[in-house]
Amino acid sequence: MDVIRTAIGLMSGTSMDGIDVALIRTDGRGFIERGPFMGVPYDADFRRQLKRALELSRPLTDRSERPAELRDIELGLTLRHAIAVTAFMERFGLAADAVDVLGFHGQTVLHRPDDGLTIQIGDGEELARRTGISVVYDMRANDMVHGGQGAPLVPAYHAALAGKFQQAGQAVCFVNIGGISNLTFIGTDGRISAFDSGPGNTLIDQWVEMQTGKTYDPGGEIGGRGKVVGSLAERYLQSPFFRGNVRRSLDRGDFAPLQSEEASLEDGARTLAHVAAASIIKSASFLPETPALYIVCGGGRLNATLMAEFSVMAERLGSRVLTAEEAGFDGDAMEAEAWAYLAVRSLDGLPLTFPGTTGVDAPVSGGVLATPLESSGSC
Numbered sequence: 001m002d003v004i005r006t007a008i009g010l011m012s013g014t015s016m017d018g019i020d021v022a023l024i025r026t027d028g029r030g031f032i033e034r035g036p037f038m039g040v041p042y043d044a045d046f047r048r049q050l051k052r053a054l055e056l057s058r059p060l061t062d063r064s065e066r067p068a069e070l071r072d073i074e075l076g077l078t079l080r081h082a083i084a085v086t087a088f089m090e091r092f093g094l095a096a097d098a099v100d101v102l103g104f105h106g107q108t109v110l111h112r113p114d115d116g117l118t119i120q121i122g123d124g125e126e127l128a129r130r131t132g133i134s135v136v137y138d139m140r141a142n143d144m145v146h147g148g149q150g151a152p153l154v155p156a157y158h159a160a161l162a163g164k165f166q167q168a169g170q171a172v173c174f175v176n177i178g179g180i181s182n183l184t185f186i187g188t189d190g191r192i193s194a195f196d197s198g199p200g201n202t203l204i205d206q207w208v209e210m211q212t213g214k215t216y217d218p219g220g221e222i223g224g225r226g227k228v229v230g231s232l233a234e235r236y237l238q239s240p241f242f243r244g245n246v247r248r249s250l251d252r253g254d255f256a257p258l259q260s261e262e263a264s265l266e267d268g269a270r271t272l273a274h275v276a277a278a279s280i281i282k283s284a285s286f287l288p289e290t291p292a293l294y295i296v297c298g299g300g301r302l303n304a305t306l307m308a309e310f311s312v313m314a315e316r317l318g319s320r321v322l323t324a325e326e327a328g329f330d331g332d333a334m335e336a337e338a339w340a341y342l343a344v345r346s347l348d349g350l351p352l353t354f355p356g357t358t359g360v361d362a363p364v365s366g367g368v369l370a371t372p373l374e375s376s377g378s379c
Contacts, residue, residue: 002027005100005347008088008133009340010081012107012122014179014252015201015299016050017215018042019081021088022336023099028344032160036092037333040084047215049073050107053121054253057109063119063141070109074121077107081122082130096132103343104137105335111251113149128370136343136367143353148360151182151249155194155357156345157338158184161329165293166190173291175280175310176335177201177300180250183280184357185287193287194357195247198279199236199255200300203272206257211265220305223273226266232258236275242282249358270305277309281317290317297324297331343367 004027011020019042023035042050056070066074085102089095106122124137140150158174165172166186174184181200185193204223205216217223236255241248258268284291294314300306301323311321324331342352346367354363 002029004031005344006098007101007103007340007344008099009103009336011105011336011339014108015205016047019084020336021084022333022340024337024340026341026344028348028350030160034337037330038088038091039332046076049076053109057119060110060119063117074123077121078123078126082127085131099133101343101347102133102135103339104135105339106137111249113249116144118144118150124368124370128372132372135370136346139342139352139367142366143358143360143364146360146364148353148358149249150358152194152196152357153342153352154335154338155184155192156352157341159186159192162186170292171289173294175294175296177296177298179252181276181280183283185291187288192354192356196250197283200276202252203255203257204269207268207272210260217269217303220273220303222266223269223305226270228274229263229267229271232262232271233274237278247286273303273306274309276300276306277313280310281313291319294319294321295324295327296321297334301331
């Protein structure tokens with residue numbers, strides 16, 4: 001009989017806006033019972049530190065390298081995750097011994113799949129020591145060792161959620177619009193395909209912050225007042241990334257931000273929302289069949305301008321678009337839930353990635369386990 005575990009997932013994504021914390025009970029297979037969710041925002045000073053971490057990581061060639069300043073930022077990140085876990089458990093009345101494992105994503109500061117290099121800062125052993133809970137972390141690296149791109153990892157969870165739609169005979173595509181957008185396609189025959197689809201919120205966030213000091217476009221309101229600048233949109237959409245049959249994972253630096261003089265605030269935000277939507281459609285053309293249904297999660301689903309663009313484009317191809325909530329899920333919690341699910345799979349040695357998701361040679365597990373006992377230095 002498969003063991004059902006209680007797991008907390010911790011996600012800090014490419015938008016670098018905070019920590020998502022979610023609890024599930026699962027056997028790491030088909031049983032999933034979703035629990036509470038909480039978001040913990042980063043303060044402005046720490047967001048600046050994370051941006052500094054991107055700069056510090058750029059020259060690195062070994063995933064274990066930690067220059068002193070980067071190590072300090074990593075410790076700050078880990079401590080904030082420990083505080084988030086404690087606050088979550090207090091809020092929802094959980095004791096440490098009621099949680100079997102934490103799935104710890106950390107913060108991606110460098111992702112160069114063509115070089116077999118990915119770096120996520122976050123000290124799993126320190127997190128285990130401070131929370132008193134076992135931690136599975138560093139879940140991307142083993143995929144790369146075995147020939148994969150190291151991303152995306154969420155598809156295993158999406159596939160587990162897709163059961164009711166498959167039973168209705170629908171090909172389903174989960175779209176996660178985070179800093180970078182990615183797709184998980186589950187065909188009517190159960191086949192899984194997944195890959196990054198292009199820029200999501202990152203370009204919009206960078207543009208709005210540069211122009212206004214705000215960290216994002218709330219609800220897509222700024223973009224909703226603008227118009228698409230065709231020449232700028234085409235500059236992005238003609239990227240070599242959208243050509244050829246080989247899909248690859250992206251780093252947030254793969255698409256350069258707009259320059260301040262290239263558009264008005266509103267036109268820039270609208271153009272980049274259009275690019276985010278069109279990128280999904282362009283990349284979806286590489287799927288085995290056109291999805292009957294798109295289920296959108298991640299922060300981008302809250303950008304009404306982006307969602308309107310995407311819905312129109314999808315409907316032209318005969319596809320329906322639902323938000324995660326309309327499909328019965330929690331779009332804010334899904335990535336954190338996925339990391340909890342993956343942690344349980346890692347404990348059981350089950351695959352986290354597959355040839356159809358990351359391009360790995362064969363299904364492969366991954367993750368590093370840190371226990372509170374080991375992390376405290378005890379025997």
